[in-house]
Amino acid sequence: MAINAGLASLSESLWTAATGTYMLAVVAYTGEYAFGKNGRIARTSTDRTAQASGVRQPALVGSSEATGGIADRLDGMADQPDLASQPRFGAGTVEPAGDAGRRWGRAAVGFTVLAALFHLASVAIRGIAVDRVPWGNMYEFTLVVGLMATVAWLATLVKMPQLRYLGLFVMMPVLLVMFLAGTLYTKASKLVPALQSYWLAIHVSSVAVAEGILLTSAAITTMYLVRARFERHAAAGTAPARFAALGSRLPAAAALDKAAYRTVAFAFPIYTAGVIFGAIWAEAAWGRYWGWDPKETWAFIAWVIYAMYLHARATAGWKGNRAAYINLLGFGAMTFNFFVVNIVISGLHSYAGLS
Amino acid sequence: MAPQLPRTAQPSARSRLLRPARRLWRRLISMRTALVLLFLLALAAVPGSLLPQRPLNPPKVQAYIASHGAWGRFLDRIGAFDVFGSVWFSAVYLLLFASLIGCLIPRIAVYVRALRARPLKAPRHLDRLAEHATLGTGLAPDEAGMRISRTLRPRWRTEVRAEDSGAVAVSAEKGYSREAGNLLFHVSLLAALVLIAAGRLLSYEGSIVVTEGSGFCNRPISYDTFSAGRLVQAGRLADFCIDRLEQFRASYRDDGTPAQFQARVSYSEGLDGTSRPHVIEVNHPLRLEGDRVYLLNHGYSPTVTITRPGRTPVTDTEPFLPEDDLLTSEGAFKLPGRDGTSDDDLGLSAIFAPTAVITGGVVSSISPVANAPVLAVLAYTGELNPGGQPQSVYSLDAKQIAAGKLKQVAAQNLGLGESMRLPDGTVVRFDGYRQWANLQVSHDPSQTALLVAAVLMVLGLLGSLAVRRRRLWVRIAPPVPGARSVVSVGGLARNDSGNFTAEFTALVAQLSAALDAGPPVAPAAAPVGSAAGSAADKIGAGRD
Numbered sequence: 073m074a075i076n077a078g079l080a081s082l083s084e085s086l087w088t089a090a091t092g093t094y095m096l097a098v099v100a101y102t103g104e105y106a107f108g109k110n111g112r113i114a115r116t117s118t119d120r121t122a123q124a125s126g127v128r129q130p131a132l133v134g135s136s137e138a139t140g141g142i143a144d145r146l147d148g149m150a151d152q153p154d155l156a157s158q159p160r161f162g163a164g165t166v167e168p169a170g171d172a173g174r175r176w177g178r179a180a181v182g183f184t185v186l187a188a189l190f191h192l193a194s195v196a197i198r199g200i201a202v203d204r205v206p207w208g209n210m211y212e213f214t215l216v217v218g219l220m221a222t223v224a225w226l227a228t229l230v231k232m233p234q235l236r237y238l239g240l241f242v243m244m245p246v247l248l249v250m251f252l253a254g255t256l257y258t259k260a261s262k263l264v265p266a267l268q269s270y271w272l273a274i275h276v277s278s279v280a281v282a283e284g285i286l287l288t289s290a291a292i293t294t295m296y297l298v299r300a301r302f303e304r305h306a307a308a309g310t311a312p313a314r315f316a317a318l319g320s321r322l323p324a325a326a327a328l329d330k331a332a333y334r335t336v337a338f339a340f341p342i343y344t345a346g347v348i349f350g351a352i353w354a355e356a357a358w359g360r361y362w363g364w365d366p367k368e369t370w371a372f373i374a375w376v377i378y379a380m381y382l383h384a385r386a387t388a389g390w391k392g393n394r395a396a397y398i399n400l401l402g403f404g405a406m407t408f409n410f411f412v413v414n415i416v417i418s419g420l421h422s423y424a425g426l427s
Numbered sequence: 428m429a430p431q432l433p434r435t436a437q438p439s440a441r442s443r444l445l446r447p448a449r450r451l452w453r454r455l456i457s458m459r460t461a462l463v464l465l466f467l468l469a470l471a472a473v474p475g476s477l478l479p480q481r482p483l484n485p486p487k488v489q490a491y492i493a494s495h496g497a498w499g500r501f502l503d504r505i506g507a508f509d510v511f512g513s514v515w516f517s518a519v520y521l522l523l524f525a526s527l528i529g530c531l532i533p534r535i536a537v538y539v540r541a542l543r544a545r546p547l548k549a550p551r552h553l554d555r556l557a558e559h560a561t562l563g564t565g566l567a568p569d570e571a572g573m574r575i576s577r578t579l580r581p582r583w584r585t586e587v588r589a590e591d592s593g594a595v596a597v598s599a600e601k602g603y604s605r606e607a608g609n610l611l612f613h614v615s616l617l618a619a620l621v622l623i624a625a626g627r628l629l630s631y632e633g634s635i636v637v638t639e640g641s642g643f644c645n646r647p648i649s650y651d652t653f654s655a656g657r658l659v660q661a662g663r664l665a666d667f668c669i670d671r672l673e674q675f676r677a678s679y680r681d682d683g684t685p686a687q688f689q690a691r692v693s694y695s696e697g698l699d700g701t702s703r704p705h706v707i708e709v710n711h712p713l714r715l716e717g718d719r720v721y722l723l724n725h726g727y728s729p730t731v732t733i734t735r736p737g738r739t740p741v742t743d744t745e746p747f748l749p750e751d752d753l754l755t756s757e758g759a760f761k762l763p764g765r766d767g768t769s770d771d772d773l774g775l776s777a778i779f780a781p782t783a784v785i786t787g788g789v790v791s792s793i794s795p796v797a798n799a800p801v802l803a804v805l806a807y808t809g810e811l812n813p814g815g816q817p818q819s820v821y822s823l824d825a826k827q828i829a830a831g832k833l834k835q836v837a838a839q840n841l842g843l844g845e846s847m848r849l850p851d852g853t854v855v856r857f858d859g860y861r862q863w864a865n866l867q868v869s870h871d872p873s874q875t876a877l878l879v880a881a882v883l884m885v886l887g888l889l890g891s892l893a894v895r896r897r898r899l900w901v902r903i904a905p906p907v908p909g910a911r912s913v914v915s916v917g918g919l920a921r922n923d924s925g926n927f928t929a930e931f932t933a934l935v936a937q938l939s940a941a942l943d944a945g946p947p948v949a950p951a952a953a954p955v956g957s958a959a960g961s962a963a964d965k966i967g968a969g970r971d
Contacts, residue, residue, distance in 0.1 A: 344888060352878070
C-alpha cells in the first residue's frame with residue numbers, strides 16, 4: 073500500500089493546530105500562575121486575606137462533583153489543601169481562590185485537552201497515512217513522547233487537581249518538544265526492512281512511555297532542587313536568592329522528592345523491559361542480543377544511573393540533593409542517547425531519517 | 428544491596444590478622460561502595476560508545492590510531508578500543524559482582540528468618556503512631572480479635588496475643604513479597620551475568636558471502652570471518668549445510684527505498700539430512716537446532732568470461748561490495764597467469780552499477796534495481812600476489828599497482844553482453860550478474876536461559892518497587908461492665924508511605940464492619956473542624 077499523501081498532510085496540519093493550542097494553554101497557565109491563588113498577586117495580598125484563612129469551603133468539594141464537567145471538577149478540588157503536608161512558606165494556602173486565576177486555569181485545562189486531541193489525531197493519522205506504527209523516525213518518536221507527557225499530565229490532574237497551578241512547568245517542555253519535532257521533520261515514508269518487525273511496536277513504545285515518565289521525573293526533580301534550596305534558606309531565616317525564590321510557590325520538598333522517586337519507580341521496570349525487548353529484537357535482527365552498539369551502550373549507561381538513583385535514595389548521605397542530581401544525570405544520559413547517538417554517532421540504530 | 432548489613436561478631440584475637448581483610452570486605456559490600464561502583468561502571472562504558480571499537484569496526488580503529496599519533500597509541504595501550512573487554516571494565520563489574528554476592532547472602536538469611544518470624548508485638552501506645560483510630564465493640568475481646576484476624580488474613584499475616592492487662596492485641600503485617608521481589612531481581616541479575624559469561628565462552632559466529640547458486644557447510648573454514656568463544660570446539664560445530672542460495676530477491680518502492688529482502692535457500696541438517704527449502708528475511712532468521720542463520724547484507728556478483736589467446740576461456744563470478752545505497756559496487760577479478768611466470772597475471776578492477784549513469788567518465792548507479800547494468804573495467808597485467816599472502820577478494824593489491832608491478836593496460840565501460848579487447852588480444856566479456864547474500868551463522872547456547880533470567884529480573888523489579896510493606900496493630904481493651912470495649916487501631920507504613928492514610932481509613936472501615944461496631948471515631952489528632960474537611964485534608968496530604 074502506498075503512502076496516503078492527503079492524510080499525511082492532514083497530520084501535519086494537525087501538528088500545527090496542536091502546537092498553536094499548546095501555546096494558548098501555556099499563555100493560560102501563565103495567567104493562572106500570575107493571578108491564581110498561588111500566584112504572585114495573591115501572595116502580595118496575603119495581608120488582606122489573612123483573616124479569611126482557616127475558613128474552609130467544604131461545600132466546594134461536594135458540589136463540584138455534582139455539577140460535573142472536568143474543568144469544574146478540577147477547579148473545585150483545586151481548593152483542597154496542597155499535597156504537601158509541610159507548611160508552605162509564604163504561600164497563601166487556604167484563602168479562597170481568586171476568580172481570575174480560576175478562569176485562567178479552566179481555560180488552560182481546556183486548551184490542553186484540545187491540544188492533546190489534535191496531537192493524538194496528528195499521530196494517529198500519520199500512522200494511517202503510512203500504514204504502520206507512527207514511531208518509525210525521530211520526528212514521529214518525538215511527537216509520541218510529547219503526547220505521552222501531555223497524557224501523563226492530564227492523568228495527574230485528574231488524580232491531583234491541586235497541582236494545576238504548576239501546569240506552566242509541564243506545558244512549556246511539551247511545547248518545546250513540539251517545536252523540536254518540527255525541526256526533526258521527516259517526510260511520511262514506509263519502513264526499511266530492518267524496521268519491519270512487530271518488535272518496533274513493542275520495543276519503541278515501551279521506551280517512549282518510560283522516557284515520557286522519566287522526563288516528568290526530571291521536571292519534578294528540578295522543582296525539588298529549587299524548593300529544597302528555598303527551604304534551607306527559610307529554615308536559616310535568610311532571604312532566598314534568585315532561583316530559590318521561585319521555590320516559595322512550589323510544593324514541599326519532601327513531597328516533590330517522593331513524587332520524583334515514585335515516577336522513577338514506575339518507569340524503571342518499563343524501561344528495563346523496553347531494553348530487554350530491544351535485546352530480543354536485536355537477537356532476531358542481528359544475530360546477537362547485545363553488541364555494545366552506541367545506542368545499546370547509552371541505554372545501559374542510563375539504566376545503571378537510574379539504578380544508582382533507586383539505591384541512593386535508600387542510602388544515608390545520598391538521599392535528597394545527591395539522589396536528585398543522579399536522577400538528572402540519568403535523564404541527561406537518556407537525552408544524549410536520543411539526540412547525540414541518533415544524529416552524531418553512527419551505529420546500527422541510525423534510523424533518525426535525517427541525512 | 429542492603430542499606431544496613433547485619434554486623435558479624437568481632438573477630439577473636441586469634442583472627443586479628445583477618446581484621447583488615449574483613450574490614451575491606453565489609454566496605455566492599457556496603458551500599459556506598461556499590462553506588463560508587465555503579466557510577467564507575469556507567470562512566471567506564473562512555474568511551475566504548477565515543478571511540479571506535481575493535482570488535483565492532485577494526486578498520487575504523489586503525490584509521491583512528493593512524494590519525495591521532497601518540498594519543499591514539501596510548502588509548503590503544505590502555506584498552507580504550509576494546510572497552511568492554513578491557514581489564515578496568517572487567518575489574519569494575521567483577522567488584523560489583525562480589526559486592527552484590529556479599530550483600531545478597533546475609534540478606535537472604537535475614538529474609539528467611541523474617542519469613543518465619545511472627546508479626547511484632549503491639550506497641551503500648553497505638554495512638555502515638557502516625558495513623559491511628561479508635562473503635563468500639565460489644566464483642567468479647569477474644570471474639571473480636573478472632574474476627575479482626577479473619578478479616579485481615581487473606582492478605583496480612585496475623586498473630587493474636589492475649590496481654591497481661593486482659594486486653595487482646597492483633598499484630599498484622601503484609602508486603603513480604605517486596606523483599607522477595609528485590610532478592611529475586613538481584614539473584615536473577617547475578618544469574619544473567621553468569622549466563623552472559625557462559626555465552627561468551629560457548630558462542631560462535633561465522634559470516635559468509637554466498638552468491639546465488641552456491642552454498643556452504645557449518646565449518647570454521649567455510650566462513651569469511653569466524654569468531655568463537657574459548658570453549659567452542661571448532662571441529663564439533665552443529666552439522667548443517669546451506670546447500671544452495673537458490674535466489675535472492677530485493678524489492679523496492681517507487682522512491683527507491685527498499686521494501687523487502689528475501690533469501691530463498693535450501694538447507695539440510697545432520698550428516699545426511701534431506702534438503703529443505705526456507706526463506707530467510709531480515710528480522711526472520713532460519714532457526715535450526717542451536718544455530719541461527721541471518722540475512723545481513725546483499726549485493727551483486729557480476730560475471731565475466733575472459734578469453735586469453737591460446738588458452739581455455741574462463742568464466743568467473745565475483746561478489747562486489749556495495750559503496751552506496753544505490754548499490755554502486757566495487758570488486759575485482761583475478762586470473763593467475765601460466766605457472767612459473769611472474770608478470771602474466773591478469774587483474775580486473777571493476778565498478779558495477781545496476782542502473783548506470785556516466786557523468787564525466789565516472790560510472791555511478793541511480794537505482795539499486797538492475798535495469799541497465801554497466802561494468803566499468805580497469806584491466807591490469809603483471810604480478811597479482813607475489814608473496815601468496817591472503818588478500819582482499821574485492822580489490823587488486825594497491826601496493827603492487829603503486830610499485831609498477833601491475834600495469835593498467837585498458838579501461839572500458841561494458842554494457843550487458845559487451846566485450847573489450849586488451850592489447851595482448853585477451854577478450855573480456857560482461858556476461859551478466861547474479862546476486863549475493865551475506866549470511867551469518869550464530870550460536871549461543873545460553874540465550875534462552877538468559878531470557879528467562881531477564882523476565883525474572885523484571886518480575887522481581889515489579890515486586891520490589893510496587894509492593895508496599897505495612898504493619899497494623901489492633902488492641903481490644905478488657906470489657907468494662909455496661910460499656911463497649913475500646914478498640915484502638917494503629918498503622919505503620921514501613922516504606923513508600925504513598926497514600927497510606929487513605930489505605931488506613933479504608934482498613935479501619937473494614938475492621939469496623941467486621942466488628943459490627945459503630946462508625947470510626949475521628950482520629951484524635953485531627954484539628955477541630957468538620958470531619959469531612961479533615962478527612963479530605965488527610966487524603967489530600969497522603970496523595971503524593
